[in-house]
Amino acid sequence: MDRALENHTSYIGRPASELPTPSLIVDLPILRRNVDTLHEKVEKLGIGFRPHVKTLKTLEITRLMLAGGKHRSIIASTICEIRGCMPLVKEGLLDEKILYGLPIYPGALQDLVKLRENVRILLLVDNEEHIDILEKSGTQPWDIFIKLDVGSRRAGIPANSIALQKLVERADRSSAVNINGFYCHAGHSYAGRSMDEAQKNLETEISSVLNAAALLPADRALIVSIGATPTAHVVEYLKANIPSNVKVELHAGNFPCNDLQQVSTGLVSDTDQAIRVAAEVCGVYPERNEALVNAGVVALSRESSGYSGFGRIIGKPAWAVVRLSQEHGILGTNESERVAENFKIGQRVNLYCNHSCITAAAFYVYFVVDENDIVREAWIPWKGW
Ligand SMILES: Cc1ncc(COP(=O)(O)O)c(C=O)c1O
Structure with missing residues (x-):
């Protein structure tokens, strides 16, 4: 051997x-089937899709998740994943903003400044201190998603909170950032054990990001990004009144593989x-x-x-x-x-x-x-x- x-x-x-x-x-046939199933759901709903590249961390699966260019943005959890995707940027397949999946901190900012010479980068912010850091960095304004905590208690500012209102006001006043929209990740949906629970988590996600979007003027173009593999599995049940200034996007990463969780x-x-x-x-x-x-x-x-x-x-x-x-x-x-x-x-x-x-x-x-x-x-x- x-x-x-x-x-x-x-x-x-x-x-x-x-x-x-x-x-x-x-198993490539199963992997492809899982990817196709989610793509079909997303297409039927007419929403955007941002695959997370963190599960298999390879060009091959990223290409499949982007459906040959039908979807054109990703989220990455490491700088190394963003670097790994550069060939797709050069090919013109990945030409929308790449989201760095941790709230921004100075150590990553240095790398992202360099990467930004070749790709469009989007940052996550969940604290007014993040705005201070970006302002002090003296760099060009950054596109940001404000990250909401919808129950996972990992990253994110609590949804529907006074702190969120203050952060939105602070970010909106700052010339260091452009608010692209709101992002939540229902990591706690992994603990669900039924379709019903997954649908409830999906409802919480969409209502939280839409409530956050309503904090900004109704003529502001915004993206609201929801997902986690369990809520992505039930995304066909998504029901919400989406204001005309808001575009919904789904993100997910584990879905091509699945596992016992x-x-x-x-x-x-x-x-x-x-x-x-x-x-x-x-x-x-x-x-x-x-x-x-x-x-x-x-x-x-x-x-x-x-x-x-x-x-x-x-x-x-x-x-x-x-x-x-x-x-x-x-x-x-x-x-x-x-x-x-x-x-x-x-x-x-x-x-x-x-x-x-x-x-x-x-x-x-x-x-x-x-x-x-x-x-x-x-x-x-x-x-x-
Ligand atoms: C910020 C963020 N977004 C999206 C995902 C993708 O979630 P999943 O692997 O459940 O699809 C993750 C995974 O941890 C994440 O941390």
């Missing part, structure tokens, strides 16, 4: 079952997961009815989902990855199945992961398979920040 990164292309044309373990495998929301099924980790059994322990695989916390992550454990074994629903250490994953079961009848040393297993964004980040190459499980491409993700 050739594990050298520079030789990953030697696997192209070979079955996934011959890949070294652990490997991250991307998304399956836990009840909005997608097992077979909508485009990502799996191939691992190999390296120990079998009948005394404790457990087996050991060579995919531990580094390969799978310690993320959780509605399913117990840190991964599920494809084709063996009674079993899960129940414990992890760095390169060790322990397979166990609550049911009456016996380990020796299910696993042998050297047996390959395929694992669904809890959170594909975090799991994918552990790998230096993604092996992309076709409908016959033959490796057709090897994608190299952007690494670092």
Whole structure:
């Protein structure tokens, strides 16, 4: 088995079952289907779409999410992702503003000033201090989205708050920024377990950004950006009276891949997961009815989902990855199945992961398979920040 990164292309044309373990495998037909499904929903609603590039961090998936130029903007969570997308900017495919996905801070501003020579950049602001920083930077005015917290308690100024009103007034007075609109991200929708909950989160998102937009004069052109993969999965139920000065855009990043967190929301099924980790059994322990695989916390992550454990074994629903250490994953079961009848040393297993964004980040190459499980491409993700 050739594990050298520079030789990953030697696997192209070979079955996934011959890949070294652990490997991250991307099922291209499922990935494409997931992307097409969301594109169709967005198109039907006639709203904008801003894919987040943070999940697979590659040119290949970004191209697919942009639908060959039908959509022309992205959100990125690292400077490195923006740099990685530069070939798409040069090709003219990515010619709308790139949103840097963390509230702006001085360390990132330096890099973004340089990048702005070649791309249009949009910043997130959720505090009056951000305006001070941009004013003091002495740079050309920045396009901004004001980021609202709609329940995730991560980034964002509380929606419908006095603090938001003050921030909008402050930003509107400042010559350092142009308010392009309002942005919220319903990260807490990952904890939902039904269509109903996802729809309620979507309603909260749209009403929050529209209330914020109403703080500015009605003749001001604004974009309101909503989303997270669970609310994107139910976006076809979006209902709102959109004022004529406001354009709605959806953002999402995890949706091409899905994972056990998304399956836990009840909005997608097992077979909508485009990502799996191939691992190999390296120990079998009948005394404790457990087996050991060579995919531990580094390969799978310690993320959780509605399913117990840190991964599920494809084709063996009674079993899960129940414990992890760095390169060790322990397979166990609550049911009456016996380990020796299910696993042998050297047996390959395929694992669904809890959170594909975090799991994918552990790998230096993604092996992309076709409908016959033959490796057709090897994608190299952007690494670092
Ligand atoms: C600011 C922001 N916008 C959009 C997204 C995309 O969300 P998802 O991966 O749930 O589609 C993320 C993901 O963390 C995010 O942080």
